[in-house]
Amino acid sequence: MNHYQFTAVDRFLGYVQIDTQSDPQSTANPSTEKQKDLSRVLVQELHEMGITDAELDEWGYVYATIPANTDKANVPTICFCSHVDTSPDVTGAGVKPIIHERWDGSDIALPDDPTQIIRVADHPDLQHQIGNDIITASGTTLLGADNKAGVAEIMDAAHYLITHPDVKHGTIRLLFTPDEEVGRGTEKVDIQKLGAVYGYTIDGEALGTLEDETFSADAVKITIQGVSTHPGFAKGKLENALKIAADLLAVLPKDTLSPETTEAKEGFVHPTRFEGNQDQAVLEFIIRDFTEAGLHEKEAYLQDQLNNVLAHYPGSSAEFVVKEQYRNMKEVLDQHPAVVDNALEAIRRAGLTAERRSIRGGTDGSRLSFMGLPCPNIFAGEHAFHSRLEWVSVQDMQRAVEVIVNVAQVWEERA
Incomplete structure (x- = not known):
C-alpha cells in the first residue's frame, strides 16, 4: 500500500x-x-x-x-x-x-x-x-x-x-x-x-x-420507595427516598471498587444515574468484572449495602433489578x-x-x-x-x- x-x-x-x-x-x-x-x-x-x-x-x-x-x-x-x-x-x-x-x-x-x-x-x-x-x-x-x-x-x-x-x-x-x-x-x-x-x-x-x-458487564437499577408526607407534619413519619439513596451512595468505599480507584483486572460498582423525589428515588449502576463470579459477588455486595441502609427506614422498601449487558x-x-x-x-x-x-x-x-x-x-x-x-x-x-x-x-x- x-x-x-x-x-x-x-x-x-x-x-x-x-x-x-x-x-x-x-x-x-x-x-x-x-x-x-x-x-x-x-x-x-x-x-x-x-x-x-x-x-x-x-x-x-x-x-x-x-x-x-x-x-x-x-x-x-x-x-x-x-x-x-x-x-x-x-x-x-x-x-x-x-x-x-x-x-x-x-x-x-x-x-x-x-x-x-x-x-x-x-x-x-x-x-x-x-x-x-x-x-x-x-x-x-x-x-x-x-x-x-x-x-x-x-x-x-x-x-x-x-x-x-x-x-x-x-x-x-x-x-x-x-x-x-x-x-x-x-x-x-x-x-x-x-x-x-x-x-x-x-x-x-x-x-x-x-x-x-x-469486562463482563451487568446493569443494576434500584428503585427506592420511601414514606412521603407533608414536611410540616413529618416528624416520626417521613422517610425521604432521596436521603435513603444518598445513604447508599455514601456507604460505598472511597478507595476501592470504583472506576477511579481500580485498574488492570479489578472490577467496580459504578453509579451512573440518580433521580427522584422524597417519595421515590431511582439509582442506576453499572457492574464490571472480568469474570461472571466477580459480577455476582459485587452485585451481592451492593444488595447487602442496600439492605443495611434500609434497616434504618422500616417503612421503606426497594426493588433491585439486575440486567445482563455483555460477557x-x-x-x-x-x-x-x-x-x-x-x-x-x-x-x-x-x-x-x-x-x-x-x-x-x-x-x-x-x-x-x-x-x-x-x-x-x-x-x-x-x-x-x-x-x-x-x-x-x-x-x-x-x-x-x-x-x-x-x-x-x-x-x-x-x-
Whole structure:
C-alpha cells in the first residue's frame, strides 16, 4: 500500500461533523434517529464504490458485501464492524476537527476552550506520535474517533479492496451498528443475514494492539420507595427516598471498587444515574468484572449495602433489578484461536509489534461473540475517548487500514 492515496482521514473529517450521539434513556431503535444520518452517508459511499448490496435497515444497521475474488472455495466469510454512535457523556454536536500537522511534542491547547489541554504527561501514547499529524476537536465537544475512526478505516479498506482486485480475499461482510455506546449495539443485528463466520470490531486504542478480552458487564437499577408526607407534619413519619439513596451512595468505599480507584483486572460498582423525589428515588449502576463470579459477588455486595441502609427506614422498601449487558468474549475466542492468530499476523505484516490486551470496557464484539460470531477488537487509533481531549493520529488510522486489508489476505492464504 506504499503508493495508495488513503481516504480514511478525509472520510473521518466528514463523519465527525455529523451528530450521532446515542441516548441511554431512549427506548427507540436506534435510540436516536440522527444516527441514521451517518449511516445513509455510508450506504451512498458504498454504492459509489460499486458495492451494490449496501443497505440501511429500519433499526439503523448498515450491511454490505465485498464479494470474494479468490478461486479457493473454503475461505471463511469474515466481517468488519464499527459503530456510528458517539458517547452520551460529552456532546457530539458541532464538532470542529483540527489537524495538528507534524506535531512537535508539545502540549496541545484546544482553541475553543483553552482550559482543555491534551498534556503529554497525561497521554503517554502521544510520546510515539512526534512528527505525526494529530486530529483533535476544538475543545467544546468530543471528537468522535470512538468509533468514527474505525468506520472511516473500514470504508477506506473496502475502497482499497474494490480498487485492487489483485489482492485476493474471501467474502467480506461490513456491518455498521448504532447504539454501541448505550450497550445496545447488537440488539437488532440479524446474524443469519450477516452470514459471517468470524468478525473483527475496529474500535481499539493504541497502534498494534488487539483486544481479545473484555469486562463482563451487568446493569443494576434500584428503585427506592420511601414514606412521603407533608414536611410540616413529618416528624416520626417521613422517610425521604432521596436521603435513603444518598445513604447508599455514601456507604460505598472511597478507595476501592470504583472506576477511579481500580485498574488492570479489578472490577467496580459504578453509579451512573440518580433521580427522584422524597417519595421515590431511582439509582442506576453499572457492574464490571472480568469474570461472571466477580459480577455476582459485587452485585451481592451492593444488595447487602442496600439492605443495611434500609434497616434504618422500616417503612421503606426497594426493588433491585439486575440486567445482563455483555460477557467477556475471551470465553468464546479461546475456542477459535485462528481468529486471533490471523489478526496478530496481519498486524505484524504492517510492520508493527502485535500486542494482545484486555479492555476495561466492552465492544460490539463482546455480544457478537456470544451470538455465534467470534469477534476480537483491532486498534483504530482512538485515544481519550468519551472526552473533549479525544485524539487520533492520521498515521495510526492509515496503519489500521493496512491491517484490515492484511486480515482479509491472511484468511485467504491460510484457507
